[in-house]
Amino acid sequence: MSERSVLIIGGGIIGLCSAYYLVNKGWRVTVLERSKTDFAGTSYGNAGLIVPSHFVPIASRGMMTAGLKMALNPTAAFGARPMTPGFRNWAMRSSRFALSDHASRVAPYIRDLNLLSQREYDEMLPAIGMPDHPKKRGLYMVAESQHCMDELAHFQVAAMDLGLESHLLSREEVSEQLSIQINSFGGVHFLCDSDLPPHQVMEKLKAYLSSVGVDLQYECEVQDFKATNGKIRAVRTNKGDFSADEYVLAAGSWTGKLANQLRLNLPMLPGKGHSMTLTGLSQVSSAPVLLEEGKIAINPMVDGVRISGNFVLGDWGSKPIRQRITAVQQRLQKVIPAWQSHNFSKESIWVGFRPCTPDGLPYLGRVGAWENLTLAAGHAMMGMSLGPATGRLVSQILTGEKTSLPISALSPERKI
Numbered sequence: 001m002s003e004r005s006v007l008i009i010g011g012g013i014i015g016l017c018s019a020y021y022l023v024n025k026g027w028r029v030t031v032l033e034r035s036k037t038d039f040a041g042t043s044y045g046n047a048g049l050i051v052p053s054h055f056v057p058i059a060s061r062g063m064m065t066a067g068l069k070m071a072l073n074p075t076a077a078f079g080a081r082p083m084t085p086g087f088r089n090w091a092m093r094s095s096r097f098a099l100s101d102h103a104s105r106v107a108p109y110i111r112d113l114n115l116l117s118q119r120e121y122d123e124m125l126p127a128i129g130m131p132d133h134p135k136k137r138g139l140y141m142v143a144e145s146q147h148c149m150d151e152l153a154h155f156q157v158a159a160m161d162l163g164l165e166s167h168l169l170s171r172e173e174v175s176e177q178l179s180i181q182i183n184s185f186g187g188v189h190f191l192c193d194s195d196l197p198p199h200q201v202m203e204k205l206k207a208y209l210s211s212v213g214v215d216l217q218y219e220c221e222v223q224d225f226k227a228t229n230g231k232i233r234a235v236r237t238n239k240g241d242f243s244a245d246e247y248v249l250a251a252g253s254w255t256g257k258l259a260n261q262l263r264l265n266l267p268m269l270p271g272k273g274h275s276m277t278l279t280g281l282s283q284v285s286s287a288p289v290l291l292e293e294g295k296i297a298i299n300p301m302v303d304g305v306r307i308s309g310n311f312v313l314g315d316w317g318s319k320p321i322r323q324r325i326t327a328v329q330q331r332l333q334k335v336i337p338a339w340q341s342h343n344f345s346k347e348s349i350w351v352g353f354r355p356c357t358p359d360g361l362p363y364l365g366r367v368g369a370w371e372n373l374t375l376a377a378g379h380a381m382m383g384m385s386l387g388p389a390t391g392r393l394v395s396q397i398l399t400g401e402k403t404s405l406p407i408s409a410l411s412p413e414r415k416i
């Protein structure tokens with residue numbers, strides 16, 4: 001059979017992982033990315049946590065309740081922009097899922113997707129020149145109050161029921177195991193989780209893909225589709241038309257807008273977040289930490305300690321939100337005494353957009369209307385974790401092989 005060709009729209013972790021598995025199966029692959037080569041979008045500045053422990057989707061009763069409590073507080077971890085077009089529609093759909101048994105039904109499936117991805121990372125990272133990653137240090141979820149600790153203990157039982165290795169820790173054990181004093185009420189060590197430095201992974205992936213012949217087109221924005229008789233014939237970009245046998249739409253938070261042009265209705269909103277990478281700290285934790293109440297992730301990486309947080313639903317703005325960042329910094333100084341004297345005001349702040357679907361599951365699969373289109377987007381706060389599993393599944397969809405996991409729950413045509 002002659003070499004088949006595929007155009008992937010979007011050069012984030014999902015697009016690049018799809019390219020990785022497809023080129024390794026002999027496909028001629030082109031990736032179209034509208035940003036410059038040296039940009040650092042959502043797949044670069046995130047926390048880098050690989051999280052089987054995050055088996056609860058955003059469309060859950062707990063997250064909805066927490067979100068509603070925080071929504072009016074301008075310094076809280078969670079916020080919302082309800083005037084954003086599509087917000088009402090998204091929120092109504094999402095709350096229907098949150099108030100049903102959806103979260104407990106999909107938890108084993110989200111776990112399996114994550115575990116598949118971890119296995120794929122174990123093979124992919126050495127192959128692209130990162131033999132020491134992912135780091136198997138686990139994730140420490142830490143509570144700052146007794147109430148939160150009780151919730152964490154409850155959550156840990158659910159994790160154990162799903163076969164996810166984890167240990168409950170006292171406040172002394174938290175500080176001792178992390179080699180830094182943390183003012184907490186205790187926590188849970190999720191040994192099932194791992195971590196990686198997202199920026200390096202993205203750069204290594206790009207270098208690997210170029211070396212094996214993938215055509216990475218930067219500053220190439222897809223503006224429109226040329227499609228007839230149920231088939232996409234080409235995409236129109238600022239660099240001219242590109243065509244291929246197959247098309248993969250992996251444009252992160254922007255996927256819904258692009259899909260509209262193909263008359264597909266994929267409700268999506270961005271969940272804007274921030275990160276900063278601190279250097280020069282006198283003490284750092286020996287493993288990643290998640291401060292549960294503030295939803296602040298702390299990941300000690302090769303080039304500094306990455307702090308990430310905030311989730312502002314529906315916010316497309318590229319500017320950091322100062323009030324929320326200050327609250328994150330103050331919380332860190334309260335919980336980690338060794339960081340009290342750190343001057344946070346000089347830190348540069350990165351902004352990213354989690355692509356969120358109303359039920360908290362990605363859109364992955366084909367659609368009836370277009371025979372040569374595959375959707376791969378909407379991974380919310382787990383896109384870095386689920387990149388390789390998604391890439392593997394995309395390659396199996398395109399080649400018509402049996403998929404490593406059933407994917408009907410992710411169908412872009414499911415009832416949302």
Ligand SMILES: Cc1cc2nc3c(=O)[nH]c(=O)nc-3n(C[C@H](O)[C@H](O)[C@H](O)COP(=O)(O)OP(=O)(O)OC[C@H]3O[C@@H](n4cnc5c(N)ncnc54)[C@H](O)[C@@H]3O)c2cc1C
Nearest residue numbers: 010012013014034046047049222252273352382383384385
């Ligand atoms: C603060 C923060 C912390 C996070 N922490 C974690 C974590 O610890 N673990 C985890 O698993 N996930 C985490 N995430 C989520 C994760 O970063 C995302 O789910 C993931 O990066 C999404 O990848 P993507 O490839 O779908 O989208 P993106 O990385 O956004 O890539 C999509 C690409 O498509 C391009 N594009 C859009 N429109 C067009 C067009 N018309 N033409 C051409 N190109 C186009 C965009 O420029 C973009 O580069 C975090 C996110 C944030 C914001």
